[in-house]
Amino acid sequence: MITTDLQGILEDAAAHLYVWALMDIPQDLRDALVDASERETSVPGRRVLSTILRNVQIADDQKNLVCQDTGIAVYTCRVGEHFPLHPTRIYAALKAGTERANWEFIPEWDGLDVKCVPKGSGSENMSFLKMCIPADGVKGIKQFVLESIVGAGGKPCPPGIVGVGIGGSADYAMYLAKEAIARPIGTKNPDPHVAKLEEELYALLNETGIGPMGLGGDVTVLQCHVEHADTHMTLNPVAVNYQCWAARRASAHITVDGVVDYDREA
Amino acid sequence: MAIQKLTFPTNEEEIRKLRAGDEVLVDGHIIGIRDRTHIRIFDQGVAPPMDLGGAFLLHTAPGVKKVGPGKYEKVCIGTTTSARMVRFTDGLGAQYGVRAICGKGGLPDEAIEPMRKHGMVYFAIVGGAAALETTQIEEIEEVAWEELMPECLWKFRVKDFGPLIVGIDSHGNSLFHDVQERAKQKLEEIYARL
Numbered sequence: 001m002i003t004t005d006l007q008g009i010l011e012d013a014a015a016h017l018y019v020w021a022l023m024d025i026p027q028d029l030r031d032a033l034v035d036a037s038e039r040e041t042s043v044p045g046r047r048v049l050s051t052i053l054r055n056v057q058i059a060d061d062q063k064n065l066v067c068q069d070t071g072i073a074v075y076t077c078r079v080g081e082h083f084p085l086h087p088t089r090i091y092a093a094l095k096a097g098t099e100r101a102n103w104e105f106i107p108e109w110d111g112l113d114v115k116c117v118p119k120g121s122g123s124e125n126m127s128f129l130k131m132c133i134p135a136d137g138v139k140g141i142k143q144f145v146l147e148s149i150v151g152a153g154g155k156p157c158p159p160g161i162v163g164v165g166i167g168g169s170a171d172y173a174m175y176l177a178k179e180a181i182a183r184p185i186g187t188k189n190p191d192p193h194v195a196k197l198e199e200e201l202y203a204l205l206n207e208t209g210i211g212p213m214g215l216g217g218d219v220t221v222l223q224c225h226v227e228h229a230d231t232h233m234t235l236n237p238v239a240v241n242y243q244c245w246a247a248r249r250a251s252a253h254i255t256v257d258g259v260v261d262y263d264r265e266a
Numbered sequence: 267m268a269i270q271k272l273t274f275p276t277n278e279e280e281i282r283k284l285r286a287g288d289e290v291l292v293d294g295h296i297i298g299i300r301d302r303t304h305i306r307i308f309d310q311g312v313a314p315p316m317d318l319g320g321a322f323l324l325h326t327a328p329g330v331k332k333v334g335p336g337k338y339e340k341v342c343i344g345t346t347t348s349a350r351m352v353r354f355t356d357g358l359g360a361q362y363g364v365r366a367i368c369g370k371g372g373l374p375d376e377a378i379e380p381m382r383k384h385g386m387v388y389f390a391i392v393g394g395a396a397a398l399e400t401t402q403i404e405e406i407e408e409v410a411w412e413e414l415m416p417e418c419l420w421k422f423r424v425k426d427f428g429p430l431i432v433g434i435d436s437h438g439n440s441l442f443h444d445v446q447e448r449a450k451q452k453l454e455e456i457y458a459r460l
Binding site for chain 1: 329342372397429433444445452
């Protein structure tokens with residue numbers, strides 16, 4: 001018999017993750033912003049990046065939110081097959097502090113991973129979908145990503161993380177793009193072809209000169225992440241989702257015994 | 267270039283001195299405004315109950331705490347994307363004498379001509395830097411149209427508000443236009459080698 005109140009524990013964890021993500025941005029992002037400020041050469045770009053770093057420090061010191069836009073709380077769950085809490089109860093627990101939940105079910109596992117990614121409206125409004133045709137190929141994908149980010153200009157608070165979803169259906173491509181923005185900076189897609197595309201897009205996007213807050217400069221994106229899925233032979237959906245420089249996220253791992261391990265880096 | 271200081275409300279002469287790319291810190295009074303506030307003024311034709319002559323408008327819906335009737339304290343105040351509100355630029359200058367619009371992400375090219383004509387500037391702020399921005403707001407002095415909460419008209423007293431970068435000046439220059447033009451040229455060059 002299970003006596004541990006896993007639903008209550010998860011509800012507390014979900015609430016904690018949301019506030020934590022909003023106040024304390026991950027180390028990989030802090031490092032990427034410092035790195036960006038060191039390599040930026042444009043005058044307004046350097047001023048924007050130094051102000052961003054100052055802002056992150058003030059949020060730490062004053063225990064305030066990094067950004068006022070608390071966003072849409074997007075939760076992603078990896079649920080072990082043997083984790084003894086029904087999905088309806090997991091959903092109810094997350095709903096206490098959230099609006100949306102995504103799922104991935106993991107066989108032969110008794111744990112639960114929860115990731116909270118607050119998504120601000122400035123960057124979420126810069127979401128783009130194109131149903132390319134297969135003959136457009138990788139070139140068509142690259143062109144669409146480039147024109148989307150140039151068109152977005154300063155609106156999504158660059159430099160941030162560009163997420164690209166390729167394949168699946170229209171909606172699934174966008175889901176993949178959102179998975180992509182939630183990955184820590186420095187991670188690569190395990191498929192070497194896709195990892196190469198990530199590197200190529202990253203370099204090309206930074207050639208556009210959009211720069212910090214769209215004021216012109218060398219650093220337009222901190223990273224480009226690509227996620228992909230199989231698709232129909234006549235489809236080639238490409239989705240672009242943007243995550244602002246504050247790129248907030250927080251994760252927790254919950255065991256079957258209700259032990260919560262908060263993870264700053266995942 | 268040295269950082270310039272400017273106190274609001276101000277006049278056309280001071281605004282005409284500013285050039286795209288200049289960096290400015292602002293003191294004095296600024297007015298918070300957002301989508302619904304503009305819609306009430308222009309689409310519904312309701313005159314704003316605050317004087318916007320010479321004003322600095324900030325695109326915001328502040329995070330506040332109510333502490334008494336019509337009295338609010340700051341919690342977390344940041345800035346929203348300006349481009350949604352571009353169509354009101356001409357009216358703000360022509361009808362109300364607004365001198366500066368401040369927000370994040372820039373205004374599209376349709377703002378350039380009204381700003382040149384009426385003597386206005388667009389100040390680009392660092393989007394998302396709300397923790398810093400909140401420390402630069404000394405007090406929320408007034409609020410009107412509370413029923414639009416949080417998209418009311420807010421009067422803030424500020425000290426060293428910024429850094430702000432002149433994104434569009436009153437002489438027809440726009441950093442955003444220039445960045446886009448260069449990026450489009452660059453894209454053609456990139457596409458040719460893909």
